[in-house]
Structures are given as C-alpha cells and as structure tokens.
Amino acid sequence: MNTQVTDHKGGVWSIxxxxxxxxxxxxxxxxxxxDRGPVLIDTGWxxxxxxxxxxxxxxxxxFDVTDLHGVLITHHHxxxxxxxxxVREASGAWIAMHAADAEAVRRTRExxxxxxxxxxxxxLSAAGAPDDHLAPLRKARATGGGRKLPGRRAALPDRGIGPGELLDLPGRRVRAIWTPGHTPGHVCLHLEEAHPSAPAPGFGRLFSGDHLLPGITPHIGLYEAPDGEARPPGPHDLDSSAEDPLGDYLDSLERVGRLAPAEVLPAHQHAFTDAGGRVRALIAHHEERLARLRVLLQxxxxxxxxxxxxxxxxxxxxxxxGSRNIAISEAEAHLRRLVKQGRAERVPGSDPVRYQAV
Structure with a gap:
C-alpha cells in the first residue's frame, strides 16, 4: 500500500x-x-x-493504532x-464532537x-421536482430500498466540543472554533502554538475540516433532519425565522478570518497560508452567487x-x-439567505411554491 503521510513538524502529521x-x-x-498519546482529527470513510x-x-x-488516545471530529459527514x-474499538480512544452534529449522528442511527x-x-416534491426524478425514490420506498445509507454505523461521541473551549490535550493548546454552515456543528481547531517553521504572518495552525479549503467551495445546503415523520416542507421552511446555513457559514468565515492563523491544515487537498485571502474569496463567491440568483428570480x-x-x-x-439532490439543497440554502435578507419572497398561492426577487 502506498501510504501518503506528511510530517507538518511540531508533532503534527497528516494521513x-x-x-x-x-x-x-x-x-x-x-x-x-x-503527552497522553496521539489524537486523531477526523478518521476517514x-x-x-x-x-x-x-x-x-x-x-x-x-505509533500503533492501539496508542490512540482520542478522536476529535470536525463534523459528522x-x-x-x-x-x-x-478506531474506538481498536484503541479505546474517546470521541469528541460538537453537540449539534452529535444530534445529527443520533438521528441518522435511529x-x-x-x-x-x-x-x-x-x-423534492415541495421543491417542484418532476415525476421522472421522484420515480426512483418512489420505487425504492415501495421495494424496501435505502437499506445501505451511509452513517448508519457511525459512533456516538463520548464527549462534546464546546465553542471556544480549550481542549483537554495535555502538552498542547488546541481551542475549538465553532464554524457552522457546512454542518450545524462543524468545528475548526486552532493550535495555539507558534508554528515550528514560521512560514507566514499569523499565529498558530488551524485544522479547518471542510470549512476552509484551498481550492474547493464546500457544499452549503440545508441542515437535513428527518425525525420520525416526514412532512412536506411548507412555506415556513424558507421564511425569515428558519435556519440559515449560508448565513451561518458566512459569519463563520469572518470569525476564522479574524483568527488569522499562520497556516491552515484542511481535510482535503493541501495545507495553505493566507487564510484571510481565502476567506475573502469565498465570501465574494457567495455574494456573487446570491446576486445571480436574484437576477434569475426576476x-x-x-x-x-x-x-x-x-x-x-x-x-x-x-x-x-444523487448530486442533483445535493444541488437542490444548495439552491434552497442560497434562497433562504435571500429571503432572510428581504431580497426574495414567496409568490402567494403558488403550488409548488415559487419565489421571486423583491
């Protein structure tokens, strides 16, 4: 096996x-x-x-897998x-996660x-999806399909990760930064220690999960939550009082930008510097996308x-x-942001519900 491991120095590795x-x-x-042994940040598929x-x-x-002391999860995907x-079965390691994502794991398991x-x-019916898109889901429902959904075996965490918390990792200073958007309980982890190579201005290193990636815009969709009874999403689901994942994400980006880490260690692609520049580019991307949506909603x-x-x-x-379903969720998240900003609204009496710019 071609094992890809990078030594980021100072007791930090990526696999x-x-x-x-x-x-x-x-x-x-x-x-x-x-000082108590190695801790993993995420684990993989x-x-x-x-x-x-x-x-x-x-x-x-x-190290050996049995040496692992704990697992910090950036988000539940x-x-x-x-x-x-x-990992827990092999090592006895604890698992820590933000409460909002722990709840998502519980719902998925149950x-x-x-x-x-x-x-x-x-x-999808409420979104106006055509019959040919709904037909495979109806067939799966009628024949007992959907038995192999990912996440059914995901572990429930042993402990939480609180916003702003200095984590109990002897010999290290790691602070949790709550960054909702990609998921409701996504966290970044700020290693509040001088960078061993001092590659750029800023302080410490940020384990950014999927929140901040060097060349990919992470998916921002609705926080999916079937909870026993599936109900058709109604008009209230995109109104100004509903959750706003894109708004959460943009606020979280600004929080990370103010943090100004010397280096970002993301969960995909590669390590990079200039977190502030990447934050500004992502905010501009979403603002441009919202502007284009308002044109479409004329x-x-x-x-x-x-x-x-x-x-x-x-x-x-x-x-x-499957990717079309993800795209629908992303479209809904952007539409919800416009509705909360008062830049779009429902067309009264439309079924399925239509929206227009205001």
Missing part, C-alpha cells in the same frame, strides 16, 4: 485516507501528538481499504466520522431508511427551476442523480 469512488480522492486525517490506509498511516507516524467506531426516503420525496421559479438554471461545475444534464 491521506481514501474515499471510495469519490472525486475528492481522500480525506486528510491529522494526527496530533500529546468506513471502508476496509480506508481502514488499512489509516492504520498504515498511524504506523508511519511512529461519513468521510470524516466514518471510521470513528472502529431513522429507518423509509423515513429518509419519505423525507426526500416530500422535500421570473418566479420553484426551487427545482432555480437549481436547474444555476451555474454548477457542469451542465445540469450531466449532473448525476
């Missing part, structure tokens, strides 16, 4: 753990040495090859949290596949019609089925 059948390629799992890569990587860092249970399918059907549109008209990394016709 490339593959994500099966995904263009991202791998998750960068970070290993942080502490729950897959035998991914597990083998993680074990080989820990070994290449000079399966390419970050997937192997947590296996929800039956049929609940997810009902939720998706209600959500004509009343459903969420589905809006998503099909938006610019993606490929034409809508070439976007795979």
């Amino acid at each position: 490339a753990v593959p994500i099966p059948d995904n263009p991202l390629g791998h998750t960068l799992v970070h290993l942080l040495e502490t 729950d897959d035998p090859d991914s597990w083998d890569a993680l074990v080989a990587g820990v070994t290449a860092c000079g 399966p390419d970050h949290h997937g192997l947590s249970a296996k 929800a039956e596949p049929e609940q997810w399918l009902d939720y998706l059907l209600a959500k 004509e009343p549109r459903t969420v589905w019609q809006l998503a099909t008209a938006m610019e993606w990394n490929r034409p809508w016709e070439q976007i795979p089925y």
Whole structure:
C-alpha cells in the first residue's frame, strides 16, 4: 500500500485516507501528538481499504493504532466520522464532537431508511421536482430500498466540543472554533502554538475540516433532519425565522478570518497560508452567487427551476442523480439567505411554491 503521510513538524502529521469512488480522492486525517498519546482529527470513510490506509498511516507516524488516545471530529459527514467506531474499538480512544452534529449522528442511527426516503420525496416534491426524478425514490420506498445509507454505523461521541473551549490535550493548546454552515456543528481547531517553521504572518495552525479549503467551495445546503415523520416542507421552511446555513457559514468565515492563523491544515487537498485571502474569496463567491440568483428570480421559479438554471461545475444534464439532490439543497440554502435578507419572497398561492426577487 502506498501510504501518503506528511510530517507538518511540531508533532503534527497528516494521513491521506481514501474515499471510495469519490472525486475528492481522500480525506486528510491529522494526527496530533500529546503527552497522553496521539489524537486523531477526523478518521476517514468506513471502508476496509480506508481502514488499512489509516492504520498504515498511524504506523508511519511512529505509533500503533492501539496508542490512540482520542478522536476529535470536525463534523459528522461519513468521510470524516466514518471510521470513528472502529478506531474506538481498536484503541479505546474517546470521541469528541460538537453537540449539534452529535444530534445529527443520533438521528441518522435511529431513522429507518423509509423515513429518509419519505423525507426526500416530500422535500423534492415541495421543491417542484418532476415525476421522472421522484420515480426512483418512489420505487425504492415501495421495494424496501435505502437499506445501505451511509452513517448508519457511525459512533456516538463520548464527549462534546464546546465553542471556544480549550481542549483537554495535555502538552498542547488546541481551542475549538465553532464554524457552522457546512454542518450545524462543524468545528475548526486552532493550535495555539507558534508554528515550528514560521512560514507566514499569523499565529498558530488551524485544522479547518471542510470549512476552509484551498481550492474547493464546500457544499452549503440545508441542515437535513428527518425525525420520525416526514412532512412536506411548507412555506415556513424558507421564511425569515428558519435556519440559515449560508448565513451561518458566512459569519463563520469572518470569525476564522479574524483568527488569522499562520497556516491552515484542511481535510482535503493541501495545507495553505493566507487564510484571510481565502476567506475573502469565498465570501465574494457567495455574494456573487446570491446576486445571480436574484437576477434569475426576476421570473418566479420553484426551487427545482432555480437549481436547474444555476451555474454548477457542469451542465445540469450531466449532473448525476444523487448530486442533483445535493444541488437542490444548495439552491434552497442560497434562497433562504435571500429571503432572510428581504431580497426574495414567496409568490402567494403558488403550488409548488415559487419565489421571486423583491
């Protein structure tokens, strides 16, 4: 096995753990040495090859998996949290996560596949999805499909990660920075120690998870939450009192920008400097996207019609089925931001609901 391990100096390593059948390629799992033993930041996807890569990587860092003392999870997505249970089983390590994402893990573990399918059907119908998009979900619902949803085996954490908390990691200073947006409980972890190589202005290093990536804009969609009874998303779901993931993300970006770390260690791609420049670029990207959406909403549109008209990394016709559902969620998150800002509103009496710029 070609183990990809990088020594970032000062007791910080990264291990490339593959994500099966995904263009991202791998998750960068970070290993942080502490006085009580090594701690992982994220774990990677729950897959035998991914597990083998993680074990080989820990070994290449000079440790055994049984040495692992703890696991800090930046967020609950399966390419970050997937192997947590296996790590805990092999080492006895504790697992820590923000309460909002721990709740998402609990819901995912407890929800039956049929609940997810009902939720998706209600959500996509309310968004104005056509019958040919809904048909596979209806078929899966009728035949008992959806039994292999990712995250069903994800571990519940042993402890929380509180915003602003200085974590209990003897010999290290790591502070939790709550950065909701990509998920409601996403956290970045600021290593409040002088950079061993002092590569750039700023202080410390930031383990940024998916919040801040050097060349990718992380997905910002709605905080999905089927909770027993799937109900059709109603008009209130995009009103000014609803959750606002994109607003959360933009606020979180500004918080990280003010932090001004010397270096960012993300969960994908590569380490980079100039966090402030990247923050400004991401904020500008979303503001430009919101402006383009307002132009599209000069004509009343459903969420589905809006998503099909938006610019993606490929034409809508070439976007795979599952990715279209993700695109719908992202369109909803941007639309919700416009509604909360008073820049768009529902068209009264429309069914499915249409929105227009104001």
